Amino acid sequence: MANSFDLTNLLRENIRKLIPYSSARDEFKGEAxxxxxxxxxxxxxxLERNYNRYPDPLQQQLKLKLSKIKGVPARNIFLGNGSDEAIDILYRAFCRPGIDNVLLVPPTYGMYEVSAHINDVAIKKVNLTADFQxxxxxxxxxIDANTRMIFLCSPNNPTGNSLHREDVETILANFGGLVVIDEAYINYSRQKTFIQELTEYSNLVVLQTxxxxWGLAGLRLGMAFASEEIIEVFNKIKPPYNINQATQELALKALDNVETVNAWIREAVAERERLSEVLRQMKFVVHVYPSDANFILVKTVEPRHLYTYLVEKSIIIRDRSKVELCAGCLRITVGTPEENSLLVEALAHYHPEN
Known part of the structure; x- marks a missing residue:
């Protein structure tokens, strides 16, 4: 594994030659x-608000506000229709269908594999270790000569833990392709973001959401942070108006509420620790894995029976017992204190089949 990163050679030939669609708003800048x-x-x-005009195709106002919050120049930010759009663009830009491959480290976020199949890109897998590292x-x-990308999720979904930073840095320093670090849950983590490392690693792409x-799942707004050259590739491929006007306006308003969001994060982390401690005391719980996210992975004696019991109580969690290295495991999102108390009460009355 040696880092000989060259963006030009990594980029697909058809994308290198692509002349992107030029929208009307791309051609005119200024007031009229x-x-x-x-x-x-x-x-x-x-509608009450006029939406008859096309939105800013590059979301400049939104990127400037995000730039101040994230401490990254606006030119290093791409905004997508969820992080899934950024993932799909990475495949289309850098992986030749039927030729190239990507490396995944299960258990991990399932969309990396789905997007690979959609784009006819082969997958190589190296499972995480027993402690999810x-x-x-x-x-x-x-990895081989045709491995174009490595996807790393940290904090990881569904395990909840952060990957050791020095291990990620080893891959960044030695791999000649793109290293994509998905930080969807970074706000809940003890580990700092890799965004500040963009100037050190030209092959780094960081995904956030x-x-x-921020509680904006319904708006579907994802972020990719990378070198200016990689961001230019994103903008070359994306649809001209991929982020609608309503989403841009609502996101701008939401970003004025940093203190509120930070308060939510503090409470969620406190509830995560409270819920983890309560779960550890329950006889049918085998293990509660440490988490840096807003969810907890819990190994239980009878995952499916417990899942069904909670559904009957109108409490929905996620059964992850069929995922690699997660046999017997359920994933529980940290809710509000009231929701968590309802969960704990329901679990207190649970009786395993055996």
Missing amino acids: SVLLDANENAYGSP LDLEGIAET LSKA
Whole structure:
């Protein structure tokens, strides 16, 4: 495993030659009183707020506000329709269908594999170790000349733990392709983000989202942070207006509430620890895994029976017992104090089958 990263060589030939679609708003910058360039309905819209005009294709205002919060220049930010759009673009930009492969480290977020199949890209897998950390030796032995990307989720889903930072840095320093670090749950973690390492590693892409700590899952707004050259590739491929006007406006308002969000994070972390401690005392719980996320992975005696029991109590959790290394495990999202108390009460009255 040796780092000989070259973005030009990594980029697919058809993407390198691609002339992106140029929207009307791409061609004009500035203020104007009469807009007759984009075939919009000039009369307005039937909604209280006029949405008859196309949105900013590059979401400049939103990126400037995110830049101040994240401490990253706006030119290093891509905004997508959820992080899933960024994942799909990475495959389309850097992986040749039927030729190249990516490396995944199960158990991990399932969309990496789904997107690989959609784009006809082969998958190599190196399972995490028993304590859900990277198998560096196995990774070095598995990658080959056609391995274009390695996806790492930290804090990891569904296990909840953060990957050892020094292990991730070893891969960044030695792998010649892209290293994609998915930090969807970073706000709940003790570990600092890799965003500040963008200037050190040209092959680094960091994914984050406003769906978790910011509570904007319904808006579907994901973020990718990378070098300016990689961000230019994202913008070359994305649909011209991938983030709608309503989402941009609502996200801008939400980003004014940093203190509120930080208070939610503190409470969620406190509830995570409270819930973990309560679960450890229950006889049918085999193990509660340490978590840096807003959920807990719990190994139980009878996962399916317990899952069904909670469904009957109108409490929905996630059965992860069929996932690699997660036999017997259920994933429980940390809810509000009231929701967590309802869960604890239901579990107190649970009786295993055997």
